[in-house]
Amino acid sequence: MMATLEVKDLHVAVTDEETKGQKEILTGVNLVMKTGEIHAIMGPNGTGKSTLSQTIMGQPGYQVTQGDILLDGQSILAMPVDERARRGLFLAMQYPAEIQGVTNAEFLRAAINARRPADDQISVMAFLKKLDANLALLDMSESMTERYLNEGFSGGEKKRNEILQLLMIEPTFAILDEIDSGLDIDALKVVAKGVNSMRGANFGSLIITHYQRLLNYIVPDTVHVMMGGKIVKTGGPELAKQLEKEGYAGLRDELGLDIQLVDEQH
Amino acid sequence: MDLTTAKQQLATASATHHEPSALTKRRLAALAAFKTLALPKMPKLKFQTWPFFERQPNLTWTGAAAFDLAPALEEQVRLTQVGQVTLDAHVPAALKDQGVLLMDLFTALQTVPDLVLKFLMTVVKADENKLTAHHLAYLNAGAFLYVPRGVKVTAPVEINVTQDSTQPHQPLIHHLLIVAEANSQVDVIQHLTTQGDAANPASLMVEIVAQANSRVTFSSLDELGAQTVTYFKRRAQIGRDAKVEWAVGMMNAGNTVGEMDSELIGEGGEGDSKLIAITTADQQVGINNRVTHHGQHTTGLINQRGVLLGQSRLVFNGIGEIIHGAHGAKAEQQNRVLMMSPATRGDANPILLIDENDVEAGHAASVGPVNPVQLNYLLSRGIPKPVAQRLVIRGFLAAVLTAIPTQRVREELIAILERKLTDGQA
Ligand SMILES: Nc1ncnc2c1ncn2[C@@H]1O[C@H](COP(=O)(O)OP(=O)(O)OP(=O)(O)O)[C@@H](O)[C@H]1O
Ligand SMILES: [Mg+2]
Numbered sequence: 001m002m003a004t005l006e007v008k009d010l011h012v013a014v015t016d017e018e019t020k021g022q023k024e025i026l027t028g029v030n031l032v033m034k035t036g037e038i039h040a041i042m043g044p045n046g047t048g049k050s051t052l053s054q055t056i057m058g059q060p061g062y063q064v065t066q067g068d069i070l071l072d073g074q075s076i077l078a079m080p081v082d083e084r085a086r087r088g089l090f091l092a093m094q095y096p097a098e099i100q101g102v103t104n105a106e107f108l109r110a111a112i113n114a115r116r117p118a119d120d121q122i123s124v125m126a127f128l129k130k131l132d133a134n135l136a137l138l139d140m141s142e143s144m145t146e147r148y149l150n151e152g153f154s155g156g157e158k159k160r161n162e163i164l165q166l167l168m169i170e171p172t173f174a175i176l177d178e179i180d181s182g183l184d185i186d187a188l189k190v191v192a193k194g195v196n197s198m199r200g201a202n203f204g205s206l207i208i209t210h211y212q213r214l215l216n217y218i219v220p221d222t223v224h225v226m227m228g229g230k231i232v233k234t235g236g237p238e239l240a241k242q243l244e245k246e247g248y249a250g251l252r253d254e255l256g257l258d259i260q261l262v263d264e265q266h
Numbered sequence: 267m268d269l270t271t272a273k274q275q276l277a278t279a280s281a282t283h284h285e286p287s288a289l290t291k292r293r294l295a296a297l298a299a300f301k302t303l304a305l306p307k308m309p310k311l312k313f314q315t316w317p318f319f320e321r322q323p324n325l326t327w328t329g330a331a332a333f334d335l336a337p338a339l340e341e342q343v344r345l346t347q348v349g350q351v352t353l354d355a356h357v358p359a360a361l362k363d364q365g366v367l368l369m370d371l372f373t374a375l376q377t378v379p380d381l382v383l384k385f386l387m388t389v390v391k392a393d394e395n396k397l398t399a400h401h402l403a404y405l406n407a408g409a410f411l412y413v414p415r416g417v418k419v420t421a422p423v424e425i426n427v428t429q430d431s432t433q434p435h436q437p438l439i440h441h442l443l444i445v446a447e448a449n450s451q452v453d454v455i456q457h458l459t460t461q462g463d464a465a466n467p468a469s470l471m472v473e474i475v476a477q478a479n480s481r482v483t484f485s486s487l488d489e490l491g492a493q494t495v496t497y498f499k500r501r502a503q504i505g506r507d508a509k510v511e512w513a514v515g516m517m518n519a520g521n522t523v524g525e526m527d528s529e530l531i532g533e534g535g536e537g538d539s540k541l542i543a544i545t546t547a548d549q550q551v552g553i554n555n556r557v558t559h560h561g562q563h564t565t566g567l568i569n570q571r572g573v574l575l576g577q578s579r580l581v582f583n584g585i586g587e588i589i590h591g592a593h594g595a596k597a598e599q600q601n602r603v604l605m606m607s608p609a610t611r612g613d614a615n616p617i618l619l620i621d622e623n624d625v626e627a628g629h630a631a632s633v634g635p636v637n638p639v640q641l642n643y644l645l646s647r648g649i650p651k652p653v654a655q656r657l658v659i660r661g662f663l664a665a666v667l668t669a670i671p672t673q674r675v676r677e678e679l680i681a682i683l684e685r686k687l688t689d690g691q692a
Contacts, residue, residue: 057646059642059646060642080645081642081645081646082645082646082648082649082650082651082654085645085646085647085648085649086648090647091646093643093646096643097637097639097640097642097643098640099640099643099644099657099658099661100661100662100664100665101660101661101662101663101664101665102657102658102660102661102664106657107644107647107649107657110644110647110649110653110657111644111647111648111649114647114648114649114650114653115648148661148664149661165647169647169648
């Protein structure tokens with residue numbers, strides 16, 4: 001069955017730690033995604049891409065001041081993060097937490113079972129079979145699953161582990177926030193292979209990246225450009241290539257936007 | 267009751283129980299000391315008014331309440347006690363032939379009095395404090411385990427003690443004496459439970475004599491009832507190149523003051539003291555976990571982890587003491603408590619008392635709530651909050667849990683833990 005994730009005129013503010021004042025980050029984001037589609041979001045540093053992904057997932061600290069997020073037409077704003085995850089949302093973290101004493105395998109099983117009814121928990125055999133297949137796909141050693149969750153994992157291993165979770169949990173919509181940062185070229189291909197293996201009618205993904213290169217491996221259906229807390233342009237994969245060539249300043253000027261980019265001289 | 271009457275009562279009760287007169291004498295001396303000594307010291311916990319003993323203590327002997335007991339298998343080494351009665355004490359023939367003894371303490375005092383009296387209350391002295399004095403004076407239950415020189419007991423020695431609280435005025439004053447002679451080896455698993463809901467105190471002592479080059483592991487699952495106020499004192503005297511490992515799961519539901527001691531007497535001895543405590547409801551618990559280095563090149567490790575639920579209070583004092591002359595000693599300790607609700611109060615105090623220069627000493631402590639970043643990560647994968655909290659707690663306890671030598675104890679401890687957490691969260 002086709003599922004839809006819809007972000008409607010979303011305004012999000014955060015509380016500034018120092019001034020205690022509210023700071024508006026997202027200024028009216030509109031986005032519709034369906035399963036079967038891969039969307040990419042690109043945009044300059046500090047423009048609110050991570051804020052958007054965290055807000056969709058329901059992470060604490062982000063206040064929605066206007067607009068809505070709908071999953072299959074139903075607002076999810078009131079749902080806590082764990083419920084959103086059980087409804088099929090997944091966010092690959094930029095900085096996954098380390099948890100000593102909890103093995104990766106134990107964690108994966110708990111996460112899978114959380115999405116299944118109490119009387120239909122995954123069997124040990126089925127779990128191991130699935131785990132082995134996905135480890136092989138991601139070129140990960142079996143020993144990684146008996147290690148404590150992310151503890152002492154290298155940056156690249158953590159990213160791979162996020163993708164392993166994606167493959168094991170099989171969410172409906174996955175948001176991948178800079179999954180390519182800090183990955184060597186081989187790891188990048190492996191991660192792309194993992195995401196591509198999920199592609200299909202029951203899966204949609206929102207990929208946030210700074211580098212067009214990732215989009216050569218995971219070819220998106222739609223590319224959005226975000227600037228100043230909203231989506232300013234939407235197009236096909238060629239839009240990413242255009243950005244790579246011309247940079248954000250070019251696009252901004254073309255659109256006649258009044259936005260200061262982080263790395264510009266004041 | 268004045269002292270004279272109390273002494274008479276005690277002497278008569280001891281005599282009717284056919285105890286060696288040397289024991290009666292020691293009881294009477296302990297009684298005198300009990301009247302004057304002060305309670306033990308436990309930094310950060312107020313327990314002075316707890317009912318550790320009856321207002322008018324007296325020594326009595328009662329039979330056992332009804333109890334279901336599966337017969338021991340031939341290879342099992344097992345002693346089962348309910349209240350003051352020993353229901354079974356089973357030692358495989360092969361171990362008996364090697365001289366291993368496992369029996370009721372008072373039976374041992376009649377059959378091998380010299381052996382028992384040589385060690386009883388020598389590791390812990392009766393006149394250390396009011397509660398140790400009370401313990402010997404009114405001692406009313408116990409067990410004796412003896413492993414002769416060079417004997418290695420490979421099957422775990424199971425000691426199951428059920429406090430009989432089906433009636434009031436039945437304090438359990440239980441003493442486990444373990445003697446591991448030179449080059450011997452033994453693993454002991456103690457399990458403490460309470461039957462009945464009457465409010466009775468428990469005074470529980472374990473003395474371990476670990477002679478040169480012996481290996482002793484002592485695991486204990488303490489599961490005494492909510493109405494039981496407990497004082498426990500467990501001490502090992504660790505000889506040259508001997509090693510004693512403690513693994514205690516303090517899962518009592520009632521108020522508890524506990525003292526763990528490893529006395530590293532001989533050169534090269536090792537004491538490893540691990541303890542997990544879960545406190546619930548309005549329970550109050552304080553633990554002094556002490557390692558004292560007398561001998562040179564001794565190693566002492568303390569690792570304590572506590573989880574506080576409800577409105578409970580838990581104090582961990584880790585005490586590492588290096589006596590002058592204990593060159594090359596190594597003392598490490600970790601005391602950590604996890605507070606699952608803002609209404610709980612936890613303390614973790616590392617105390618290092620060092621009187622020698624060429625030693626190594628280190629400590630780590632933490633007191634606080636569940637790490638929100640960790641919890642949130644689990645939640646964001648759809649794991650419901652109660653399950654996520656249990657995973658984080660399991661992770662927190664893992665360092666101590668995984669070190670418990672026997673898998674069965676580990677599993678039982680996890681099962682108790684899960685039950686407490688489920689009840690505590692409900
Ligand atoms: N919790 C917070 N407190 C204060 N400011 C915040 C908070 N979260 C985000 N911001 C600010 O919001 C803005 C957008 O941040 P966000 O992380 O969403 O940007 P981004 O588009 O993901 O940038 P990058 O490409 O660098 O990852 C930044 O100026 C950031 O400093
Ligand atoms: Mg970002």
